[in-house]
Amino acid sequence: MKHSIAxxxxxxxxxxQKCTNGLPLYDYWYRLILNRxxxxxxxxRVQVLKEDGxxxxxxx
Numbered sequence: 001m002k003h004s005i006a007x008x009x010x011x012x013x014x015x016x017q018k019c020t021n022g023l024p025l026y027d028y029w030y031r032l033i034l035n036r037x038x039x040x041x042x043x044x045r046v047q048v049l050k051e052d053g054x055x056x057x058x059x060x
Contacts, residue, residue, distance in 0.1 A: 033039065049056055 047056070
């Protein structure tokens with residue numbers, strides 16, 4: 001087989017379609033995310049070490 005299924009021209013076409021047809025959806029999600037009060041919250045508990053007024057075993 002001389003050419004693979006994903007030839008450079010087909011890859012270029014797929015990327016072009018993805019970018020041009022996907023932009024409205026990308027813009028929608030971008031605006032939706034930026035209008036939020038909180039974008040991300042990490043609620044992982046960590047052990048407090050050497051913090052004034054707290055025991056080393058205290059979770060924060």
